[in-house]
Structures are given as structure tokens and as C-alpha cells.
Amino acid sequence: MWCKRIIPCLDVKNGRVVKGTKFVSLRDVGDPVALAKFYYDQGADELVFLDISASIEGKKTILDVARSVAKEIFIPFTIGGGIRSMDDIEVLLKAGADKVSIGTAGVENPDLIKSAATRFGSQAIVVSIDAKKQGNNWKVYTKSASSNSNLDAIAWAKKAEELGAGEILLNLIDCDGTKKGFGIELTKVIADAVSIPVIASGGAGSKEDFLEVFKKTKVSAALAASIFHYGEIRISELKKYLNENGVDIREV
Numbered sequence: 311m312w313c314k315r316i317i318p319c320l321d322v323k324n325g326r327v328v329k330g331t332k333f334v335s336l337r338d339v340g341d342p343v344a345l346a347k348f349y350y351d352q353g354a355d356e357l358v359f360l361d362i363s364a365s366i367e368g369k370k371t372i373l374d375v376a377r378s379v380a381k382e383i384f385i386p387f388t389i390g391g392g393i394r395s396m397d398d399i400e401v402l403l404k405a406g407a408d409k410v411s412i413g414t415a416g417v418e419n420p421d422l423i424k425s426a427a428t429r430f431g432s433q434a435i436v437v438s439i440d441a442k443k444q445g446n447n448w449k450v451y452t453k454s455a456s457s458n459s460n461l462d463a464i465a466w467a468k469k470a471e472e473l474g475a476g477e478i479l480l481n482l483i484d485c486d487g488t489k490k491g492f493g494i495e496l497t498k499v500i501a502d503a504v505s506i507p508v509i510a511s512g513g514a515g516s517k518e519d520f521l522e523v524f525k526k527t528k529v530s531a532a533l534a535a536s537i538f539h540y541g542e543i544r545i546s547e548l549k550k551y552l553n554e555n556g557v558d559i560r561e562v
Contacts, residue, residue, distance in 0.1 A: 313560045314524055314552070315355035315531035316545055317509060318538045320345055322391075323362045325371045329487065329535050339539045343378045349538065350383040352545040355560060357383070358411065358479070358509075358533060361391035362454065369398075373405050380406025390438055390479075399426050403434060411479055413438035414452040417459050417466070420473055427474025435477075436509075437470035439463055441496060442483040448496050455483045463496065464503055471504045478504060479533070482512040487536055489515025492523040501528040509533050517543060517551045524557045 320327045320342050327339040339345070346357055359379070361372040369392060376389055389402050390411025399410050416423045416437055427435045440451045441463040448463035467478050480500055482493030492510045501508040507530035510523045514534035523532050537543045552559045 312530065313355075313558050314529075315509075316353075316520070316548060316559070317356045317358055317531050317533040318345075318349045318354050318545070319358045319360065319511065319533050319535045321360045321362050321535065322372060322375060325375070327539070328362070329539055342375050343382060345539070346379045346387070347382045349545065350385055353549060353561075354385060354545055356385055356531070357387040359387065359389045359391075360411070361389065363392070373401060376402055376405035376407050388436055388479075390436070396422070396425060396429065399430060399434075403430060409434050409436050409477070411436040411438045412475075413440065416470065416473075417450060417452050417461060420469065423470060423473040423475055427476070432474050432476035432506075435475050436479050437467075437475040437477070438479040438481065439467060439470075439500075440481050440483055441493075443496075451483060455486075464499055467500045467504050467508075471506050475506060477507045477509065477530075479509045479511060485513030486511075488513050489536060491515060491519045492532070494523060494526050497523060497529060498527040507531065515542075517548050520548060521552060521555050521557065524552065 322342050327342050329339050386408040388409040388411050389407040393412050394415045402410050440455045441448045442451050450459045450461040450463050450466050452459050485493045490513055492513050497510050509531040510529045511533040520532050549559050549561050
């Protein structure tokens with residue numbers, strides 16, 4: 311059995327790491343390269359950088375971040391946000407990213423996922439799903455969680471796997487930044503529905519939240535931002551706690 315992974319997430323805008331709640335009310339957190347090195351030293355298993363700068367200059371900035379981070383850390387890292395084409399994927403992978411995360415562009419052009427997986431390998435392609443409950447169903451939202459695609463989240467996860475995605479990054483919009491716990495209901499269903507790894511995201515507020523998502527679902531990893539950025543939980547302490555409570559995880 312593979313060890314479970316702990317993944318800090320860094321939202322990057324204008325060259326800085328920011329964090330908000332439910333994708334709004336962003337606050338400055340710090341320098342992305344310095345934070346990457348800090349989390350690497352703490353024992354993070356992987357990192358995820360999400361470029362939320364909707365500009366050409368933002369793309370240049372995230373490329374610089376990728377190059378700089380690749381020189382400082384020796385764990386896998388993923389970059390997502392604003393990826394629209396094969397060229398976008400290629401330049402990020404060449405800059406040092408191990409994986410890319412495809413969200414909106416994959417919904418609008420599913421062939422991008424298939425083509426990218428064929429060219430770069432499934433292991434390099436993560437499909438990001440921002441999901442929100444609508445009535446009795448879960449819908450996929452795009453464009454930084456501002457637009458309802460009307461796609462069923464569970465069906466889209468299965469389709470992403472069929473297209474060649476190597477991993478699913480599942481973010482529950484209503485849980486994002488709330489520190490009230492991961493969305494166990496949908497996370498469990500999607501992790502059961504696909505055979506590729508699923509990363510749980512959105513809502514982590516305590517060590518117990520991580521334990522719950524690992525015990526109650528088949529996710530391979532859990533991602534968080536606020537609790538790490540503001541020093542509420544240290545990764546080394548979290549890993550020790552999880553190991554003591556029966557979760558197979560690589561200790562620092």
C-alpha cells in the first residue's frame with residue numbers, strides 16, 4: 311500500500327501566495343519560493359501551486375516560480391490555473407513542474423486531457439474538479455468556481471480517468487477555507503468511483519479532519535492551505551499524529 315500524502319497548496323497571484331475563503335477575500339501570505347522551501351523542510355510530500363493571475367504577466371510569473379522552486383526542493387510539485395493548451399503544459403513541465411493541473415480547459419475541451427496524457431504521460435496530468443452541491447447533485451464549477459458547467463462531478467471524474475488523467479484534485483467549494491472539515495460525502499463517492507489517486511481538498515481545520523478523510527475515504531492525499539500558512543498545524547506534528555492513529559504515512 312502506498313503511503314498517504316500531505317500536500318500544502320499555494321495560490322499564487324502577482325508573484326505572491328494568497329489565501330481566501332470560498333475563492334474570495336484574498337489575503338497576502340508570503341513569497342512562494344520561500345514557502346515552498348519551508349514546507350519541503352517541514353516534510354511535505356508534494357506541493358501544489360495554483361496560478362490565479364488571469365493575465366499574460368501572471369503566466370510569466372508562475373513560470374519563474376516553477377524554475378525557482380525546482381532549484382530549491384526535491385519533492386514533486388504540481389502547477390495549475392490558467393492552463394489552456396498543450397504549449398502551456400509543455401513550458402511548465404520544462405520549467406521544472408512534475409505535474410500540471412487542468413480545470414476549466416479540460417471541461418471546455420476534454421481532448422486536451424487526452425492529448426496531454428498521451429504526449430506527456432498520465433502521471434503528469436492532474437484533473438482539478440471544483441464541485442458544489444446543487445439540490446441532490448454535485449456540479450462541476452469552472453472559471454475559479456464562478457461558473458456552473460452543469461456537469462455532474464462524479465460522472466466527470468470517471469470521464470477524466472477515461473481520458474487519461476493520472477490523478478484527481480477534488481475541491482469542495484463550500485468547504486474551501488472554512489476549516490470545518492473536508493467534504494466527506496462527495497470525496498468518498500468519487501474516490502470509490504475511480505481507480506486513479508484522488509486528492510481531497512477544501513476545509514481542513516484540524517489534525518482530526520485529516521484523520522477523518524483518510525479513515526472514511528480511499529483518498530491518496532489530503533491538501534490544505536490556511537492551516538499550514540498560518541502555522542496552526544505543523545506538517546511534522548500532523549504526520550506523527552496520523553501515524554499514531556493508524557494512517558500509513560511517511561514521517562519526517
